[in-house]
Amino acid sequence: MKKQLAGFTLRLTVFLLFTVYYLLFITPIRAVCPVCTVAVGGGLLISHYLGVDDLIAGVWIGGLILSFGLWTGSSLKRKYFKYQEWFWTAGLWIMTIFGLKQAGFIGHPTCKIHGHDKLLSGIVFGTIAFVLGFLLDLFLRKMNKTNKGKALFPYQKVISPLIFLILATVFSAQLCRLGLKP
Numbered sequence: 001m002k003k004q005l006a007g008f009t010l011r012l013t014v015f016l017l018f019t020v021y022y023l024l025f026i027t028p029i030r031a032v033c034p035v036c037t038v039a040v041g042g043g044l045l046i047s048h049y050l051g052v053d054d055l056i057a058g059v060w061i062g063g064l065i066l067s068f069g070l071w072t073g074s075s076l077k078r079k080y081f082k083y084q085e086w087f088w089t090a091g092l093w094i095m096t097i098f099g100l101k102q103a104g105f106i107g108h109p110t111c112k113i114h115g116h117d118k119l120l121s122g123i124v125f126g127t128i129a130f131v132l133g134f135l136l137d138l139f140l141r142k143m144n145k146t147n148k149g150k151a152l153f154p155y156q157k158v159i160s161p162l163i164f165l166i167l168a169t170v171f172s173a174q175l176c177r178l179g180l181k182p
Contacts, residue, residue, distance in 0.1 A: 043060065047060070053118065053172075053173075053176045054105075054111055054118040054119040054122060055113060055118040055119070055121060055122040055125075055172045055175060055176055056122060056169055056172045056173055056176065057119070057122060058118065058119045058120065058121060058122015058123045058124075058125065058126060058172075059122045059123075059125050059126035059129065059165060059168045059169050059172050060122075060126055060165065060169070061096070061119070061122065061123050061126060062122065062123040062124065062125060062126020062127035062128075062129070062130065063126045063127070063129065063130040063161065063165045064126075065089070065092055065093050065096050065123070065126075065127065066089055066093075066126075066127055066130040066131065066134075067130065067161070068092065069085065069088050069089025069090075069091075069092040069093065070085045070086075070089055070134075072088060072092075073085030073086070073087070073088030073089060093123075093127065096123075097120065097123070100119065105119055106119050106120050113175060122172060125168045125171070125172060126165060126168060128168075129161070129164040129165050129167065129168035130161045130164065130165060132164045133160040133161030133162065133163060133164035133165065134160070134161055136160045136161075136163075136164070137151075137156055137157050137160040137161070140152050140156060140160070141156075
């Protein structure tokens, strides 16, 4: 009994020390802001109730997964693991797809476009669009010669992925408008 209590006390002490350390020495987050992530999540919930097509909703789900993964991964970043954000994001992407598959949202026989699942295709489009927007932001920061590493315009980090997500949404809407059947 005393060994169990001592082990619990040691684990609790280590946990509290790490918690205090991370609260005192917070580094600025370099990824997407949490407000944007929550706003996209709320928008997806509303779009589901409004009956938005799964292909279009999937674009924003893919962007949300990437946004949340990069934000969480960079806030947990350790100095010895350089690309932790991308590994965290890949794991989150896989867990989301698995969860949607288990819930029956992915793989429904009537929700297909050219033989591919609409929601999964939308998630892939959204992920690619967000990565392109993220890379555009990095490119614009490198091209800024006057203020090395700074944004060219306010909210560049938000606007760059948003532009690509909107373009992917328009593309998906055109596919839905054409009425392509499975």
